[in-house]
Amino acid sequence: MITMATIHDVARLAKVSIATVSRVMSGADPVNPKTQQRVMEAMEQLNYTPNGLARNLRSLKTNVIIALVPDIKNPFFSEVIRGIEDGAREAGFHVLVGSTDGDREKAKAYMALLEESRADGLILTTAQMDQAFIEDFAARRPMVLACEYIAGSEIPCVSIDNESAARKITKHLLALGHTRIAHIMGPSNVVLSQARLNGYKQALREHGMPEDELLVQEGDFSIESGYAVAKKLLSIERLPTAIFAASDVMAIGALRAIHDHGLRVPDDIAVAGFDDINMASYVSPALTTIHQPRYEIGQRSVQMLVKLMKAEELGQAQVVLEDTMIIRESSGKGHEEKG
Template structure:
């Protein structure tokens, strides 16, 4: 096939050896097509470049069917699973997804905003926890947007994510059920709303257990492995140590485990650790990490469904769709050591 000739749906059908109607169903209603047929159609689309050409035609007609996803860190283990949910839902309704990797760089944010202002995106999904830097300068009105993974501070942007408060409470209650009373919360934040909600859940569980606020150990952190390791060093400068660590996310928990292991402690005999997110690395660390699992694909699907519902509306009410997380029990929590 010539590179200069745009591929047609007939080309895809011919290559996949199916009807044109089947190709259309595979693109717009993939759940109604057998998996083996869907795979043949997808392979034919990839070979012919039909999807790309279809998107280009829609842009030439002045109608965008692209959704821009702005993410500060595409290497975050949570990103790919949420993206799968976003993309599957978008594709089922005839939309494509473009990824804008901002790396927290305002200049990159401005570049993507110029793309938005030229009407090349119908909507936007924010992983960043804030509106794009400089959006007031580039455009008077942003396209319909929805936030995932991190709520947007001081904004009417709808949000779809895990119920952070319920998850934080569930994590602390799990530690309390094993008899822990000196439980440190690692990863409090003044800038990340999701982390604040997880801390609130921890406090609610400690309140219910009648543990006074002055007996709780709360340390700030930025959600990185290094912040978890640093928290261990800070706590070992104190007279009273916790028996358990309730961590704001799995990366922090991995840092705590590394810090304790470097000091020669045996986990969970000496200390218990619980995380939040259930990233793939949680199963490989020793001991395997007990954690709170984010329903990432479900978050992606519901976020895209909400965004597509809001397309074409002049304004969308501020909504939050919070999905309850699950407790995943592995090997990093046990009863407190008797010292």
């Protein structure tokens, strides 16, 4: 709509040079109070707003960071994003959120914005693309992994120890006397799915339990997949006595599947989730799960990214935050705490 006033217009009206106008705005260099007054009035009168694009071009900074999530509808990630947004705001950045659907091309399209200088940094919440590509990218651009840790990689990251957390919650189920514990894992091409699967297997092994291939099935973190995979597990001849889902969302899908199958949780089958999303304590039965400090993961990852962008030393590049097991109703007897 109507063409905007530029710094030149302001300068002309205030009878000064554009440099002076710029100085009034930045407040960096000294400027005569009277002149300053005149400039401010001119700005007011023309309803002047500086053009951000021009500033960006001049400074070669955009103050935009990109946060890529596999699925924005997934409540776990939206809480992480919230942490990212708040951390970004504090540091003076805006967040461009991209939902990748596990589609590499979509992810790469967002990452291209960095190459084009249209964003300054990247936070990746799940690394689904080829590791080589990521390593290469991280070497050239400021980037942080949130939620996920890539073994043997130097890329800065903030996450919990998914393996030990999964081991912990599986042990909880074992301690309750369960002998056939099924696992609904996340997408197998995602690092953290593997980590959680490993933790699960380690716990079984430590307890001398045999591994049953039938009891491990792959989902995609969606509620629909949790439902579908649980249905599948319920059709096994020797039913599992407990199901450990790699995410609360899938666990909620499983709850429904068990309910529809005419069985009760936790009496007939115990269920445990992962993430401790907001809703976990509201569904019935309330979910036993692993609490991830998701907000903090988001915040911390931005803080690291900011340091990276400023080329500051970031001390520890791999940050592992604490998780907490939260025991609620869905795992049955031996409750120690009510969410």
